[in-house]
Each structure stands twice: as structure tokens, then as C-alpha cells.
Amino acid sequence: MRTIFTFDPVERFIAGTVGGPGERTFFLQARNGARVTSVVAEKAQVLAIAERIALLLRELKRLDPSFRIHSGPQEPVDELPLEQPILEEFRVGVIALTWVSDRQLISIELQGVTPGDVDNDELLDDDDENAPDILRVVLTPAQADAFAKRSLAVVNAGRLPCPFCGLPLDPRGHLCPRANGYRR
Numbered sequence: 001m002r003t004i005f006t007f008d009p010v011e012r013f014i015a016g017t018v019g020g021p022g023e024r025t026f027f028l029q030a031r032n033g034a035r036v037t038s039v040v041a042e043k044a045q046v047l048a049i050a051e052r053i054a055l056l057l058r059e060l061k062r063l064d065p066s067f068r069i070h071s072g073p074q075e076p077v078d079e080l081p082l083e084q085p086i087l088e089e090f091r092v093g094v095i096a097l098t099w100v101s102d103r104q105l106i107s108i109e110l111q112g113v114t115p116g117d118v119d120n121d122e123l124l125d126d127d128d129e130n131a132p133d134i135l136r137v138v139l140t141p142a143q144a145d146a147f148a149k150r151s152l153a154v155v156n157a158g159r160l161p162c163p164f165c166g167l168p169l170d171p172r173g174h175l176c177p178r179a180n181g182y183r184r
Contacts, residue, residue: 002131005030005037005089008138009105015046015151016082021159022170028092028110029082030137036083039110039135041092043155049108050151052097053144056106060099060141069141077149090133096123106144110135 093113112132
């Protein structure tokens with residue numbers, strides 16, 4: 001039986017991690033009041049959502065110079081941790097990002113992945129009861145901008161890159177392919 005978690009509008013939508021650098025699990029979490037839904041995403045998925053939101057907001061501004069992301073003073077980026085306890089509803093597979101022009105809002109849909117359905121790259125109809133669960137979040141442009149900024153900071157807070165090869169540096173050392181595996 002499919003569950004559709006809808007947050008329209010959402011009070012808080014953030015990306016966060018659990019674990020140390022190199023072993024982090026990325027979560028996307030939506031909250032309205034006491035209702036919280038958490039889903040697991042790959043680092044690349046979080047980065048892609050943040051980059052697409054930033055691109056969408058830039059494009060909206062380019063098409064309509066009167067478009068404003070923030071209607072009032074800009075709020076600081078949400079740096080609070082993930083809501084506890086973190087209960088994973090599903091692992092994200094398919095992602096859709098949509099501009100809802102009549103409402104001037106951004107909709108993000110995160111559909112779960114199922115083991116037998118790894119080739120599916122489309123959102124399934126809401127009527128399909130056998131489809132994977134979905135998290136649907138509706139954001140104002142200001143919320144989307146804050147989500148993108150926080151997400152980029154979370155993604156970049158991992159391990160530092162090697163100055164020679166760009167691969168992540170481990171605290172235990174690094175076998176750099178550009179130095180033929182020589183460990184310093």
C-alpha cells in the first residue's frame with residue numbers, strides 16, 4: 001500500500017547528515033508542527049536538488065526581473081540539526097522539481113526506490129497503490145533558496161579533497177593516484 005507524505009505548505013524542509021565524514025548518511029526531512037517525515041538520499045541527489053533549485057530561481061529572476069525570492073528581510077540559513085528521532089520512511093529514487101506558476105511555489109517530489117524497480121526513472125501516478133511511497137513538499141521561493149544554501153553547505157562539509165587528484169582525503173591517509181599511490 002502506497003503512502004503519500006504531503007507537506008503543502010511545509011514549515012521546515014532541510015538536508016542533514018548522520019555520521020562522520022566519509023561515512024555520512026544524508027537525510028531530507030520535512031516538518032509541519034509535530035509531524036516529521038525523513039527520507040534517505042544520496043549525496044549526489046542532495047547536491048542535484050540544491051543546484052536545480054538555484055538554477056530555477058536564477059531562471060525565474062532572468063525571465064521576470066520583478067520576481068523576488070524574499071518578500072521581506074532575508075532569513076538566516078537554518079543550521080539546526082535534524083529533528084529527532086530520525087525514522088527513515090524510504091530511500092529516494094526518482095526526484096521531480098516543479099515550478100507551480102499559479103501559486104508561485106516550488107514543488108519537490110521524492111519517490112522511493114524499490115529493489116525490483118531500479119530502472120524506473122519516472123514518477124508513478126498517485127492512483128497506483130503498488131507504487132513506491134512518495135514525499136511531496138511545497139516550498140516558497142525563500143524556503144527553496146534556504147534549502148539550497150543549507151544543502152550545499154552540508155554536502156561540502158565532508159572530507160577535504162586532495163590538492164593533487166581531487167579525491168576525498170581520509171583521516172587515516174590517502175593513496176593518491178597522481179603520486180602513484182605514495183602515502184605521505
